[in-house]
Amino acid sequence: MSKPDRPQGAPAGTKRIPTPTEPDVDVIVVGAGPAGAAAALVLARAGRSVYLLERGPFPGSKNMYGGVIYGRILDTLIPRWWEEAPVQRWVTRRATMVMTPTQALTIDYRTAAWGEAPYNGATAFRPDFDAWLADHAVAAGATLVPSTTAVGLLRGDRGQIVGVQTDRPDGDLTARLVIACDGVNSFLAKEAGLYHHPEAEHFTLGAKEVLALPRDEIEKRFGLRGLEGADFEIIGCTPGIAGGGFIYTNLESVAVGVVLSLEDLKRSGKRPEELIAGLKAHPAVAPLVEGAELTEYSAHLIPEAGLHMMPELYGPGMLVAGDAGAFCLAAGIWLEGVNFAIGSGKVAGEVAVQALRAGDTSATFLGRYQDALTDTFALADHIKLQGAPALVMSDNVQRRYPELVCSLVESLFTVTNPTPKKGALRLAREAAKGSGVRLRDLARDGWAALRSYG
Amino acid sequence: MAEPAGPAGPTIAVALKWVDLRPDIDRVTGATHHDVRFFGCSAADQAALEHALRIGERFGWPVVAVSAGPAEADAVLRDALAVGASAAIRVDIEAGARSQHSAAALHDALATIDGLRLVCCGDWSLDRGSGSVPAFVAAHLGWGQALGLVGVDLDGDAGDGAFTVTRRLDQGRREVLRIDGPAVLSFEGGTAELRRAPLAAVLRTRDAAIVPLAGPPAPHHRLRVVHRGPDRPRARVLPPPDASLSPRERILALTGALVERTPPRTVVCEPDDAADLILDQLRAWGYLD
Numbered sequence: 166m167s168k169p170d171r172p173q174g175a176p177a178g179t180k181r182i183p184t185p186t187e188p189d190v191d192v193i194v195v196g197a198g199p200a201g202a203a204a205a206l207v208l209a210r211a212g213r214s215v216y217l218l219e220r221g222p223f224p225g226s227k228n229m230y231g232g233v234i235y236g237r238i239l240d241t242l243i244p245r246w247w248e249e250a251p252v253q254r255w256v257t258r259r260a261t262m263v264m265t266p267t268q269a270l271t272i273d274y275r276t277a278a279w280g281e282a283p284y285n286g287a288t289a290f291r292p293d294f295d296a297w298l299a300d301h302a303v304a305a306g307a308t309l310v311p312s313t314t315a316v317g318l319l320r321g322d323r324g325q326i327v328g329v330q331t332d333r334p335d336g337d338l339t340a341r342l343v344i345a346c347d348g349v350n351s352f353l354a355k356e357a358g359l360y361h362h363p364e365a366e367h368f369t370l371g372a373k374e375v376l377a378l379p380r381d382e383i384e385k386r387f388g389l390r391g392l393e394g395a396d397f398e399i400i401g402c403t404p405g406i407a408g409g410g411f412i413y414t415n416l417e418s419v420a421v422g423v424v425l426s427l428e429d430l431k432r433s434g435k436r437p438e439e440l441i442a443g444l445k446a447h448p449a450v451a452p453l454v455e456g457a458e459l460t461e462y463s464a465h466l467i468p469e470a471g472l473h474m475m476p477e478l479y480g481p482g483m484l485v486a487g488d489a490g491a492f493c494l495a496a497g498i499w500l501e502g503v504n505f506a507i508g509s510g511k512v513a514g515e516v517a518v519q520a521l522r523a524g525d526t527s528a529t530f531l532g533r534y535q536d537a538l539t540d541t542f543a544l545a546d547h548i549k550l551q552g553a554p555a556l557v558m559s560d561n562v563q564r565r566y567p568e569l570v571c572s573l574v575e576s577l578f579t580v581t582n583p584t585p586k587k588g589a590l591r592l593a594r595e596a597a598k599g600s601g602v603r604l605r606d607l608a609r610d611g612w613a614a615l616r617s618y619g
Numbered sequence: 620m621a622e623p624a625g626p627a628g629p630t631i632a633v634a635l636k637w638v639d640l641r642p643d644i645d646r647v648t649g650a651t652h653h654d655v656r657f658f659g660c661s662a663a664d665q666a667a668l669e670h671a672l673r674i675g676e677r678f679g680w681p682v683v684a685v686s687a688g689p690a691e692a693d694a695v696l697r698d699a700l701a702v703g704a705s706a707a708i709r710v711d712i713e714a715g716a717r718s719q720h721s722a723a724a725l726h727d728a729l730a731t732i733d734g735l736r737l738v739c740c741g742d743w744s745l746d747r748g749s750g751s752v753p754a755f756v757a758a759h760l761g762w763g764q765a766l767g768l769v770g771v772d773l774d775g776d777a778g779d780g781a782f783t784v785t786r787r788l789d790q791g792r793r794e795v796l797r798i799d800g801p802a803v804l805s806f807e808g809g810t811a812e813l814r815r816a817p818l819a820a821v822l823r824t825r826d827a828a829i830v831p832l833a834g835p836p837a838p839h840h841r842l843r844v845v846h847r848g849p850d851r852p853r854a855r856v857l858p859p860p861d862a863s864l865s866p867r868e869r870i871l872a873l874t875g876a877l878v879e880r881t882p883p884r885t886v887v888c889e890p891d892d893a894a895d896l897i898l899d900q901l902r903a904w905g906y907l908d
Contacts, residue, residue, distance in 0.1 A: 178905060223656045292656065310821065333818040 177317035177330050179356055180337070184321030185328075188339035190214045192517055193329055194307075194346060195315040195353055197224035198291075199503045200487025200510030201346035202298040206242060207514025209305035213521055216338060217299065217307050218331065220314040225295025227465075233286040233396050233413065234294065235504040238542075240283065242511060243301060247284050251293035253415040254394025255279060256286045258387065261498060262449065264401035264410075268571035269449035271397075280393050288394050288413045288420070294503075315347065318356050318483075325526070326357060326482035342526045344484045344513050346506075349466045351476070351489030359477040359485060365427045367474035369408060369495070372437035372464040373422030374445075376457035380417050386453050387414055398500060400557075401567030402444045405433050407558040410444050411500070412453065419454055421445060424467060424495075426558060437464055467502075469495045469558075472551040478538070479531040486513040492543055496553035496617070497562070499546075508543035553617040561606055568600035629680045629736040629780060633671040634725050634756070635664045635699060636744045637692035637714075642850065649849015660695045662808030663741025669811035670771050670804070671739040672703050677773040678780050681705040683732055687724035689714050693829045700824040701816035707827070708732075712834035715746075722755030723835045729760065731832070735801070736780070742767060742805040745853055753805040764803040765796050769810050793862060 192208050194201045197219035205217040221227055233256050239246040258275040279285040303309050319328035319337060328339035345353040349368070354360045378386075387395040399410035407426035412419060423440045430437070445454050468474055468491035475491045478484065486492065487506040494501040516534040520526045538544035556562060573596040577589065587595075597604070641657040644650070660668070668684070675682045684699035684707045686692045691714075696707035708731065710724035729735055738760070743750035750766065757764035770785040772795075781799035787807065788794055798804070860872035886896060901907045 222659075226656070296656065308822070308825070310818075310825075313818065313821070331818055333815050333821065336818040338818065 177332075179318045179320055180330055181320050182327065182337070182339075184323070184325070185339040188328065188341055190216050190308075190338065190340050191521055192216075192342045192344060193218060193315075193338055193340040194344045195329060196220075196346035196348060196487065196489070197299045197302075197309060197311075198295055198346060198348070198487055198506060199298060200489075200492070200506035200513070201344070202295065202302045203242060203507045203510030204344050204346065204484075204486060204514035204517070205302035205307040206298070206305055207511055208517055209302055209307040211514075211518040212306075213518060215302070215307040216340070217302060217309045218313050218315055218329070218338075219299075219309065219311045222312050223292070223296055224299040224309070224311075225290075225292040227291070232411070232500060232502055234289050235286045235501055236284055238504045238508045238511065242507070245282075247282055247287075249297070250287070250289070251297050252287035252289045252392075254288050254389070254392050255284050256288065256396045257393040258389065258395040260395065260397045262397055262399040262402075263567045263570050264399055264447065264449065265568050265571045266404065267448065268575060269447070270571055270574050271449070280391075286396070288396070288415050290415070298507075315353060318343070318353060321482075324481065326480065329353070341521060342482055342484070342517050344486060344510075344517060345489050346485075346487040346510060346513075347489050349468050349488040349493075351485065353483075354476045354485045354489050357480050357483050359480055359483070361476065362470075362474040364474075365431075367468065367470035367491075368427050369424045369467045369469040370427055370430060370437060370464055371422060371424045371467045372441060373420055373462070374438075374441055374459055375415075375461035376419045376421060376454055377417060377460045378419055378454075378457045383414055383417070383419060389414065392416075398498070399444070400497075401563065401571075402447065403440055403563075404443070406430055406435070406440070407560075407563050409557075412450065418460065419457060421450070421454060424469075426469075427466075438462065467495065468493045469554055471495065471554050472547045473554070475547070479528060479534045481528045481531075482526050484513045484517060484531060484534050486510045492547075494546055494550065495557070496546075496550040497557040498618070499550070505543055505546075508541055509538060512537045512541060512543060550617050552613055556610060556613050556617060559610070561602065561610055565600045565602045565606070566610075569596050569602050572596040572599055628734045629678065630732050630734045631671045631675050631680050631682045631737045631739060632685050632729055632732055632735055633664075633668045633682060633699065633704070633739045634741075634752070635660050635668065635684055635686045635692075635695045636721075636741070636748075637686060637688045637695045638745045640745065642746070644850050649851070651850045655691060658691065658694070660698065660813075661741050661745040663743065663745075663806060664695075665741075665813040666808055666811045667739040667741050667804075667806045668699055668702065668704075669813045670768075670806055671737070672814070673773060673811070674737065674739075674771065674782065675703075677782070680736065680780075683708065685709070685725055685728040687712050687716070687721045687728070687834065690831070696829050697824045697827050698816070700827055701820040702814055703820075707829050709829050709831045710834045711831040712837075716837065718749070718751040719755055719840070720835070720837045722752050722759060723838065725752070725756055726759035727832055727835055729756070735760075737798070737801065738762075738803045740803065740805045742807050747850070750805065753803050757803040760801070760803065762801045762803055764805065765798065766805045768804055768806045769793075771811075791862065 191213040192215045194205045194217045197217050205215045208215045257280040260271050260273040262269055262271045314332045315329040316332050317330040318326050321327040326343050330337050345351055347353050394414045397412035402410040403423055406429040408424045410423045412421050468488055478490050486509040492505040492509040520530050573593055576592045637658055639653045640659050643652040671682045682704045684696050684704040686696055687710045700707050708728040710728045712724045740753040767786045768784045769787050772783045784796050786794050860869040
C-alpha cells in the first residue's frame, strides 16, 4: 500500500523548536466548548492574551449533546446568566425510569422551584449555548480562531510544551501555556503523554435522535407549561448492553437517545440506531414520541469511567480540562457533563492566571490545578463517586434489578381476586428469584451504593 | 475597503456573495429558516476566488474582493483577504436584493478599481440565484462574459496576460475560449478548491475594517414579483468529468470514488486481521504512535 497523504486535521506529531522568548500569546486554549470558553473567559478577564482555537466553523457546530446543563457553576462566571443564556426549556420535571422490555417504573419528581430563577438545569442546543459562552470570552478579549484544528504540540528546549501546530499553512502558534479542551479523544493530552487509560472499556457511545414535535404537543404529552422542561433518565432500556437511555424536551423537539458500553455494543453486533428504535417503541416511550419527525441523528464518545480514566491533568506548559480530562459524571442518578466542563475550564483558567503571574508554567507549579480541582465539585465529586460508574454498568443494575423492581411492583399492583393477596416480603422473594438476584448481591451492591452515594 | 485598491494596472475583481450555505427548508410548507452562522461563500464563489488568485499569481495581478450585501457580508471579504486578496470592497445593500440591484451595486464597487481587467464570479448563487448577476455586471461594464467555466489553463503560451478557459455547454460539450482582454468570468462550483488561509493571515484580517460604499437605489421595474413559490434546496453541482474517460471512469469521477485519493481496498478477512489493517492505516495517517 502506498503511504497516503495525511488528511487535513490529522495529528502531526510533536515538533521541537527553540523555546520562544516572546511567544505569540499568553495562552492557547484548544477547543471552544464549554471548558475552553470558560478557561478563555477567566484568562481574558484577567487581562491575558488568549487564542481560543475551534476546529468547527463556530463553537458548538458539532452539536452532539443530549443532556441537561446545570447552571450553578455559571453563577460564578456570568451572574444572572439565566436572563441571557440561550436555553430551550428549564427542567422542572426529573424522572428516573426503570425498564424491562415490557414494563416501566418511573420515579417522577417535579418542582416549581426549578422553573424560577436561579433555576436548576436547562435543556439547550449546543450550537447556541457554546457560541453564547464563547462570545463572552471574546467580549472579554479572547481571540476566537474558528475552522482551525490543533494537530500537534510544540515543545521547547527542555521538552516543555510551548505551543501547538495547526492545520493551516504556517500554522504554528507559540504560547506560555496550552490548555487542552479538545474533547473526549484528546489528541493533545495523548501526545503530551498524559493519557494512560485509553481503553475502550472506559468509554460509552452516546447516540441521539432529535425528533421534531409541535410545541403544544410536547407540552401536552409531557405535562409541561410555558418553558417547563422534562428530563427522563432510563435504565434497563438497552437489552444485552450496559448503558442507559434518555429523553429531553426542547422547545419544539425531543431528544431521545442511548448511552452504550462500547465493548458490549461490539459484542452484541447491534447498531445504536436499532437500540434507539427499540426505546422509542417501548410502551412507556412510544406515546411520548409517536408521529415525531426525525431531524437529526448523531453519536459521540463519552468518557464514562470518571476518575478511573482521568489523564494526568497537567504537564510542563499544559493543563487538561473538559471531556479531554474525563470531566463527565456518569453516576447513575447523576448524569452531568457541561457543568463539569465549565467547572474544570474555569479552574484551569484561574491556575493559568496564577502561573503566568508567577512566570512559572512548570509541572510543579501547574500541580496546583489538581489541588484546586479537588476543592471544587469538578474533581471532588469524581473522587466521591469513583465507584459509581462500575456499579451502574454492572449486570445487576443493568438487567437484574430492573427486572426485580418491575416484577415486584407488577405483582404488588396486580389484583389476584379471588386468590388472597400475598405478603410483600413473599412477593419480593419471588421477584428476586425470578430475576436471578441473590440476597448477597443486593447486600454487596447496596454497600457499594452506600459508599458511593452515601 | 480594507486597503487601497492597489496600483493602476491589471487588477482582478472577484465578486462574492454572503449566502446561507445550509438553509433549513420545511419540506411541507417551503418556509425557510436562516441561521447566520451557516452563511458564507458558495462553492462556486470559492472556485471563482481560487481561480482569480491563480490567475493573479500567474500574471502578477492583484485580486480585489467585492461584495454587495449587508454588514455581515464583511465576513466573506475578510476570508478573501486571508487567502490572498489584496483589498476588499463592500457595497451596502440589503440581503436578498434582486439581481439587477446587486449587479448595479457591484458595478459601483468595480468602478473604484483602477485597471480592472477581469471580474470573476460564481456561476449562480446558492439561494435563489439564476446566474444573471454576472451577465448584468458584464452589461454594466460593456464587457463580454464567459459563463459556465469549468477550467482555466494558465500554462499555455497564449500571450501576455492571455489564457484559455474551458466552459461547459449543453449535452456535455466543451468549448475553449481565449481570454486576452477585459471579461467577466463565471465559474461552476467544484472546479477549484479554495486554498486554506495561513494562520497569520487569518489573525491579521479577522478584524480588518471594511468601509462600505453606499449602495445604489433599487431599480424600478415594470416587472414585479407578485408571487414566489417555496424555496427548494439547490442541487449540488459537481464538476464534469474528463470527456476522454471511459463511461465507467466518468461515473467513478462523478461519485468521487477512486479519484484524487488513495484507492480504497476491499479485503475479506477475519475480524482480528481487519482490526490490524485499520490500526496500520491509522498509524500511516499519524493517528497512532
